[in-house]
Amino acid sequence: MARARLSGSARVIRPLPVKLLSGALLFTVALLAALGWFASTTHSNFQRAYAAHTRLKTLISAIAYLDEVVHMSAYVAAATGDLWWEHRYRRFEPRLRAAVQEAAGLAPEPFMSQAAARADAAKVKLVAMEDRALKLLHQGDRDAALTVLAAEEYKRQKAAYAEGRREVGAHVERHLRAALLGRRRAAKYALVSTGVALPLLVLVWLGVVKMVKAYISEHQRAEEVLQQARDELERLVWERTGELRQANEALSGEVTERREAQLDLQKAHAELEERVVERTAELSGANASLKREIVRRRRAEEELQAAKQVAEDASRAKSDFLAGMSHELRTPLNAIIGFSQVLQEQYFGALNEQQADYVNDILESGQHLLSLISDILDLSKVEAGKMTLNLSRVNICDLVQRSTTMIKEKCLKHGIGLEVDVPEALRDLEIAADERKIKQVVFNLLSNAGKFTPDGGAIAIDVRQSGREVIISVSDTGIGIPAEEQKKIFEEFYQTAAGSAAKAPGTGLGLSLVKQLVKLHGGKVWVKSEGRGKGSRFSFALPMAVPGAKEESTEAEPPEVNVISTANDLLACLGDVIADSRAANRQFTLCRLRTEPELSKTEAVAMARDILEEKRPDDYLAIDWNGHIHLVLHAIDAEQAKIPLGRIIRRAAGALGQVDVTYTTATFPEDGETADALVKKVSGARSKAGELNVGVLTDA
């Protein structure tokens, strides 16, 4: 606000009009000079005129006097004959002439007039007559001389002269008066002009003074405003200084605080450094122990690897042993069962009743032993990972119906009701499964049910669909299973307390085998029982890899699949991938997945769909209709590829029932620089690239 007022007052002060002032000054000086010059000229002219006037008057008087003197002298000389008078004449006559000349110089005009000329002519005659008289006098003729001077002529000339002289005198008088008049007029002009100029000058200077006064007062006002502004400014400065002082005090307080804080910080820093040193020591200790740990781990890993090798060897040895044992057990059983049959059939003569009974016991025991051996062998195979699924399209309802025939006879014999419940909608349901193994599962469950169901009881088998699973359940009204035993019954060689006392004891392996076989299919098995004597319900769920609805479209090309007819297309794609990988300086692994048995087109698509969920956007997936799947995993080497492949295989197994999926890999760049080399590596030497029929699944 103060600043606004300051700038406002500053605008009021106008600068002094220096040009105007200097103009006025110059004008004044010029005017005064002109007036001075005029006055002094007038004055000198007047003085000169006055002097000339006075002189002329004197000269005129002198001339008159000298005329008188000269004429008198001449006359007296003539009259008296005294020469002194002549002398006097001679002396005064030049003076008269000089006076006349001087007067003529002073007032030429009157002396140039006719009167003057007449006077002069008269004079000349007078002088000549006087000269003659004087000469006559000199000759002694005083009378003659007197006569000359007394002559009429002389008198006349004298009068003419006097007349002329008087006229000249009057003329001079007029001339002088005119000159004086002129001078007086000039003086009057001078006075008038001075009288006009001086007030003008006064006026001009009054203006100037007024202007200067206004300037000065304005200046003073501005000065006052300025002073006010200055005061205001000072006040502001003072205030500001006060504020600043306060701020400064606050700041210095803060600075002190900061300094203290800094000190604290330094202290903390020092502490920290100490701690860092401590930690570093700890860390290097930890590092060292980590290194030791790493070494330990590596050793452990090596040991693990060795142990794995040992385990694998052991597993192989075990399955070799089991196969051998199976053979060795079957050989004596062959004789036992064979001869029992020979006896039972009574080929070589009849047996009595008791003998026939014993032979029957031998045969049944032999057969029990045989099933025990088979179960053990199957379980061992599952555990050794040797059990593979022989997948085909299985109509579950047919399978269930056929399985029941195996115990139908027994049920009839013991008065056990047998009921099969399959909803109409599931009659044609087909899933990918190993028929023989699923049959074994159903048979095991049914025969268990038959074994533990008392005469007059009931057995029911039903099929249900739940989401993407088929659930097959076998219920009975048998002895039931207490809750605490329900989990154990799927363990090997576990038999319920009631079971071991049953009329026809089982092997204790049936349910374990059921569990394993169902698990192989990617399913699960469970039991529900209210308790002892309340019957039990065994269920197992199998994933429906290919739902029935999709079955219809197997003939048509699935919309997601773009078929590329030759392996050259795969090679071309791989070529592009190789080019890209090289540009990005990265690697990738080509994986070829194989299934046993070879998948149908539909199954391959189903499996590839599952793989799509596993594959990353950059990965490339191709399948051929022989059930081989090619997967290009980006930025992954063969070792790393095992992880996603493991997942893919688990998924695939889930999707298709338990299929046996194996894989081969080739990594760019270790295993080859060309698409051909990679494909050859994963396909094995047998496969000729040109024979592949390849389809590509897109994400669409």
Added chain:
Amino acid sequence: MAEELSCTGLKVLVAEDTPVGQKLMKALLQAFGCVADVVANGREAVEKVRENDYDVVLMDIMMPVMDGLHATRAIRASGNDTLPIIALTAAVTKEDRERSRAAGLNDFLPKPVDGRQLKEKIAKWGHASLGSPPPSGTEK
């Protein structure tokens, strides 16, 4: 027993190394009415086949001197590719089955042998080799 199929009169060679096994096979084949020759190993079997004209061979696989697979291959290699050879073995794994098929055996019977099954197979293959369908249910 013999209502359905008849093996009567079929000439069968049994290759079986264990004496008890040989005894059992003799008993069964006698019961079926077959004419049986029994040898103890593959080499003898090959010789017997060369010398005689059999309708069916029951071949054990695991035998000393020469096993059943080698013997079968030898028989097939000698140009006899029509003689029905049935594996009769206690080696019952899937691989065993495949190996026997690959060696040229026509069928597979696991031990312990089931009398009825054995009779069916002999009848089936014996009459197939004779070029006529097995007579069914007519003979006592």
